[in-house]
Amino acid sequence: MTTNNTNNIITKINSIAKKINKPVKIMEVCGTHTNAIAKYGIKQVIPKNIKLISGPGCPVCVTPQKTIDITVHLANNQIPIATYGDMLRVPGSEMSLEQAKQNGATVLLVESTIDAIKLKKDHPNLVFLSIGFETTTPMSAWGIKNGLDIICAHKTMPEALQTITENPENQIDGFLNPGHVSSIIGVKAYNQINASQVIAGFESEDILESILMLLIQIKNKEKKVENQYSRIVSYDGNLKAQELVNSVFKKSDSEWRGIGNIKNSGITLKNKYEKHDAIKKYKDILKNLPETKENKACKCAEVIMGKIEPKECPLFSKTCTQDTPIGPCMVGSEGACRISYKYNN
Amino acid sequence: MCLAIPGKIIKIDGDTATIDYDGITKTAKITLITPKIGDHVLVHAGFAIEILKNKEKTNKLLENINDNK
Ligand code: SF4
Numbered sequence: 310m311t312t313n314n315t316n317n318i319i320t321k322i323n324s325i326a327k328k329i330n331k332p333v334k335i336m337e338v339c340g341t342h343t344n345a346i347a348k349y350g351i352k353q354v355i356p357k358n359i360k361l362i363s364g365p366g367c368p369v370c371v372t373p374q375k376t377i378d379i380t381v382h383l384a385n386n387q388i389p390i391a392t393y394g395d396m397l398r399v400p401g402s403e404m405s406l407e408q409a410k411q412n413g414a415t416v417l418l419v420e421s422t423i424d425a426i427k428l429k430k431d432h433p434n435l436v437f438l439s440i441g442f443e444t445t446t447p448m449s450a451w452g453i454k455n456g457l458d459i460i461c462a463h464k465t466m467p468e469a470l471q472t473i474t475e476n477p478e479n480q481i482d483g484f485l486n487p488g489h490v491s492s493i494i495g496v497k498a499y500n501q502i503n504a505s506q507v508i509a510g511f512e513s514e515d516i517l518e519s520i521l522m523l524l525i526q527i528k529n530k531e532k533k534v535e536n537q538y539s540r541i542v543s544y545d546g547n548l549k550a551q552e553l554v555n556s557v558f559k560k561s562d563s564e565w566r567g568i569g570n571i572k573n574s575g576i577t578l579k580n581k582y583e584k585h586d587a588i589k590k591y592k593d594i595l596k597n598l599p600e601t602k603e604n605k606a607c608k609c610a611e612v613i614m615g616k617i618e619p620k621e622c623p624l625f626s627k628t629c630t631q632d633t634p635i636g637p638c639m640v641g642s643e644g645a646c647r648i649s650y651k652y653n654n
Numbered sequence: 655m656c657l658a659i660p661g662k663i664i665k666i667d668g669d670t671a672t673i674d675y676d677g678i679t680k681t682a683k684i685t686l687i688t689p690k691i692g693d694h695v696l697v698h699a700g701f702a703i704e705i706l707k708n709k710e711k712t713n714k715l716l717e718n719i720n721d722n723k
């Protein structure tokens with residue numbers, strides 16, 4: 310980060326931070342931002358009174374343990390499972406999908422729903438564990454239209470932001486809104502949220518510029534959504550993607566690890582596509598689902614909400630490491646614990 | 655998870671495009687956008703999700719930011 314422009318932004322950040330002259334809490338709600346902030350050392354170049362904290366932006370981390378347990382249970386009952394890589398290692402109450410695989414279950418790793426559809430030729434009753442925010446939902450909708458059965462664990466961002474904003478305990482001064490989620494849902498999706506927000510890109514300069522834009526809003530006591538990532542994000546978002554998603558899914562309440570139930574923050578299959586809902590399809594197998602047992606020692610719930618830093622968890626880098634993860638925040642490549650562990654901060 | 659990679663469309667065949675990522679080519683579905691050959695797009699989980707409006711960064715914003723405001 311040595312260009313003139315970057316230096317110019319940092320100088321302006323310093324000058325405004327001085328004028329604000331009190332601690333400012335900025336939350337990034339996208340795991341890709343958490344990663345970029347660590348990778349570029351952003352925390353090291355901004356003034357001390359500006360604190361960047363990670364929010365619930367890692368889809369692997371916010372997926373409730375019960376969803377993992379359901380998927381593992383189906384895998385152990387001869388239902389072939391496909392999912393994105395990080396989900397394999399998330400510990401369930403009894404075991405992870407990776408352990409189920411070692412015990413002989415069919416668990417396949419895919420990079421896209423296109424791959425999952427291809428796998429259906431050899432595994433006709435394949436079930437796709439479908440996670441992610443709005444960036445990833447259109448791909449699942451496409452998969453369902455092409456015959457894919459799914460366990461739907463998708464979540465939507467604006468409702469989570471709203472919940473965090475409304476809880477006075479959190480006291481977040483501003484949000485860096487997720488760039489790629491926003492490319493799908495558009496700037497308009499955040500209009501109702503009464504908070505200072507900037508939709509940010511992912512390069513070091515994007516993030517610094519977005520922090521600067523946020524500080525200006527905070528200094529002027531403005532609460533609005535601005536778009537720093539306008540080379541990708543439009544006001545209306547990707548209408549084709551929204552149409553595809555809306556044709557397959559409807560809004561539903563959703564359970565977030567670390568937050569609990571958030572109204573309208575998830576999606577479920579519309580009646581027309583209900584036959585692709587694996588939880589309904591295999592309800593007889595799931596009658597015998599063992600009870601979910603969460604590991605109480607893992608502090609992921611607090612980490613997800615930015616209440617503690619990963620290193621404040623007593624297990625961090627002692628018993629919980631990248632090779633021996635105890636909670637999902639150490640597994641997901643966007644998990645705050647894993648990122649902290651990797652960049653040693 | 656929401657990581658998306660930029661590349662350039664070099665061929666379109668129905669709902670699939672061949673995308674050049676600095677010398678490495680791969681296909682992606684273009685169901686979600688209406689691109690043309692030569693467009694720079696952002697690809698996530700096998701699908702192009704958006705066309706880059708301007709390859710250059712939009713730091714023009716900065717010029718309008720006056721910290722004495
Ligand atoms: S360090 Fe491990 S045990 Fe502690 S909160 Fe993070 S994932 Fe959970």
